[in-house]
Amino acid sequence: MRQSNTYIVIFTLITTVFVGGTLAVTSILLGPQQAKSIEYDTKSQILSAVMQLSDEDDVLGIYDKRIKSLVVNYNGEEVTTDSKGQPLVAEKVDVSKNYKLSREERLLPVFRYMSESDPNKVEAYILPVYGNGLWDRIWGFVALGEQLETMKGVSFGHKGETPGLGARISDDPVIAERYQGKKIYDDKGKLVSVSMVKGEKGEPLDEHHVDGMSGATMTGNGVNRMLMEYLTCYESYFKKVKSQRMAGL
Amino acid sequence: MSTEVAEEKVVKKSEALFSKRRKKLVADPLNEDNPITIQVLGICSALAVTVKMEPTIIMALGVTFTIVFSNLLISLIRNFVPNRIRIIVQLAVVALFVTLVSEFLKAYNYPMYKVLGAFVGLIITNCIVMGRLEAFAMGNKPYDSILDGFGSGLGYAWIILAVSFFREFLGSGSILNFKVFQALGIPYVNNGLMVDSIGAFMILAIIIWVQRTKTGYVEQ
Numbered sequence: 001m002r003q004s005n006t007y008i009v010i011f012t013l014i015t016t017v018f019v020g021g022t023l024a025v026t027s028i029l030l031g032p033q034q035a036k037s038i039e040y041d042t043k044s045q046i047l048s049a050v051m052q053l054s055d056e057d058d059v060l061g062i063y064d065k066r067i068k069s070l071v072v073n074y075n076g077e078e079v080t081t082d083s084k085g086q087p088l089v090a091e092k093v094d095v096s097k098n099y100k101l102s103r104e105e106r107l108l109p110v111f112r113y114m115s116e117s118d119p120n121k122v123e124a125y126i127l128p129v130y131g132n133g134l135w136d137r138i139w140g141f142v143a144l145g146e147q148l149e150t151m152k153g154v155s156f157g158h159k160g161e162t163p164g165l166g167a168r169i170s171d172d173p174v175i176a177e178r179y180q181g182k183k184i185y186d187d188k189g190k191l192v193s194v195s196m197v198k199g200e201k202g203e204p205l206d207e208h209h210v211d212g213m214s215g216a217t218m219t220g221n222g223v224n225r226m227l228m229e230y231l232t233c234y235e236s237y238f239k240k241v242k243s244q245r246m247a248g249l
Numbered sequence: 250m251s252t253e254v255a256e257e258k259v260v261k262k263s264e265a266l267f268s269k270r271r272k273k274l275v276a277d278p279l280n281e282d283n284p285i286t287i288q289v290l291g292i293c294s295a296l297a298v299t300v301k302m303e304p305t306i307i308m309a310l311g312v313t314f315t316i317v318f319s320n321l322l323i324s325l326i327r328n329f330v331p332n333r334i335r336i337i338v339q340l341a342v343v344a345l346f347v348t349l350v351s352e353f354l355k356a357y358n359y360p361m362y363k364v365l366g367a368f369v370g371l372i373i374t375n376c377i378v379m380g381r382l383e384a385f386a387m388g389n390k391p392y393d394s395i396l397d398g399f400g401s402g403l404g405y406a407w408i409i410l411a412v413s414f415f416r417e418f419l420g421s422g423s424i425l426n427f428k429v430f431q432a433l434g435i436p437y438v439n440n441g442l443m444v445d446s447i448g449a450f451m452i453l454a455i456i457i458w459v460q461r462t463k464t465g466y467v468e469q
Contacts, residue, residue: 008331015338019345026349030356037359159366164444 042091043067048155049126049143050113067126068112074104076236082107095130095139103233110237113143124152125241127234131226134218136160138169138226144184148238151194154179156223166219178210184231191235193228196220274396278404281464285408286457290376295409296449297368302425304364305413311350311369313402316378319343320398323386330387339382340373347372377405408456415452420444 043063044053053059069090071079082088090109098106111126124143131138140156154176156169168175182194192208200214212220264271284290291312298308319342323330330338351369354362362369372378381401386394417423420443422430430437442448461467 003331003333008334011329011331011338012334015341019341022345023348023352026352030352033356034352034359037356041359041363157363164441 039091045155045157046111046126046128046141049141049153050124066114066116068114070110070112072108072110072234072237074106074108074233074236076234076238076240079107095128096137099130106233108230108233108237110234111141122146127230129226129230131222131229133158133161133169133222134166134216135162138219138222140169140223140226142179142227142230148241149183149185151179151182151184158219161219162216165213166216168213168216169219169223175213181207182210183207191231193224193231195224195227271393271396274393275400275403278397278400279407280404280460281466283404283408283460284377284380284401285405285453286460287466288377288380290380291405292453294368294371294375295405295412295453296446297371298365299409299413299416299449300420300444301417302410302413304361305409307354307358307361307365308368308372309402309406309409311347311354312372312375312378312405313399314350315343315346315372316381316398316402316405317395318346318398319378320381320386320394321391322346323382324389324391324394327387335387336379336383339379339387343378343382344373377401408453411456412449412452416443416448420448 040059044059046067047053047059047063071088071090071093073079080088088107090111093107093109095109098108109128111128112122113124113126115121115123123146125146125148126141126143129140129142136159138156138158138161140154142154143152144150145152156176158167158170161167161169179194184191184193186192186208194208194210196210197205197212198217198220199212202211205211278284282288285292285295294308294312299305319339322342323339326338347370350372351362354365354369381398385397389397414424417425418429419440422428422437422439440448442451
């Protein structure tokens with residue numbers, strides 16, 4: 001009886017329904033808590049581009065107080081509703097999905113880090129970046145100073161770069177520090193981004209280059225492509241902000 | 250759950266709750282029949298997650314939880330599982346508990362979920378879990394299976410915790426993220442080898458060496 005095909009089919013069905021059902025229920029029950037954890041994580045990543053966060057910090061509180069977000073498109077115009085007419089929330093924009101679209105179609109969130117003393121003054125512009133590393137996707141947030149020319153800080157994340165080598169983009173705080181103060185425009189005003197060089201020499205480099213990661217040139221190349229790609233996407237927005245500021249003066 | 254209670258009652262009449270044989274079930278995998286050092290199972294995760302102690306603790310808890318509960322569930326249904334599909338049923342049961350661990354981690358400890366990432370899912374392929382199901386739970390009563398799973402889980406846990414202790418201490422100069430050398434004011438250059446998987450191999454080998462010298466175990 002236990003070996004008959006009918007028994008096996010029925011047993012398999014019951015097992016599948018039981019296992020699938022349990023997982024479905026768990027997933028539904030834990031969904032809200034997971035969403036909360038992810039929100040907390042996203043907001044701390046955004047903030048970590050401009051500040052050192054410790055465990056005691058009230059991330060959500062600081063975020064609400066200091067960050068004003070908006071969504072722009074490739075032409076630098078602010079977008080307030082999505083394709084279905086629903087209001088857009090910058091934090092909810094899935095950068096990885098937009099990455100697959102052409103540049104012109106992408107929704108580009110901007111997180112403005114406001115000054116503590118003057119809530120109308122922007123201290124830094126934090127932009128999400130996304131791309132491919134050596135093994136899997138990499139992402140991050142780049143903070144540009146109020147002039148939109150200097151990098152104030154970066155924070156990177158990765159899915160599966162080699163531990164101890166490429167994984168240093170997120171594990172090793174030194175890597176992120178190297179980007180601080182680097183310039184994204186050259187003397188002629190052309191966007192050149194900041195690139196990581198091959199090899200790790202520890203020598204001072206010019207304002208458009210940072211020292212590489214020994215043994216992780218391919219991850220470094222991915223980071224370079226990612227930065228260039230997204231800074232290009234945001235370039236119109238930068239121009240717009242600058243011209244508005246000029247007009248205001 | 251009712252079946253479990255019923256079995257325990259039956260068992261109590263005939264055998265003490267912690268009889269000598271049962272204590273052996275828990276104690277054996279800790280040393281003489283350790284899943285990692287003697288049976289040489291679960292090596293992959295012993296290498297992959299032991300760079301720091303914190304994720305290792307989570308991993309140890311996850312694996313122990315998975316072994317205990319899959320052992321229990323498989324033992325409960327062992328008389329109904331058709332022989333021809335028993336492996337796939339075991340796999341489904343392990344996958345169920347592993348996914349539960351992963352989902353809970355995602356909800357309540359998201360930073361750890363990101364660090365451990367795929368490795369939690371890979372508990373499914375940890376030979377220790379499937380090995381215990383096939384070798385023990387398929388032929389033993391639920392309570393014994395729980396003890397056996399608990400023993401194997403602890404046997405796995407103490408080894409990976411020991412490995413991670415040395416790897417974090419020598420590789421990052423810290424214990425549970427507390428910078429020991431910095432606090433003591435001793436200049437220490439982190440040993441990059443320990444951060445790499447090679448370091449785990451070396452420490453694991455030393456543990457196996459010491460252990461086999463003491464127990465006199467020789468592979469056939």
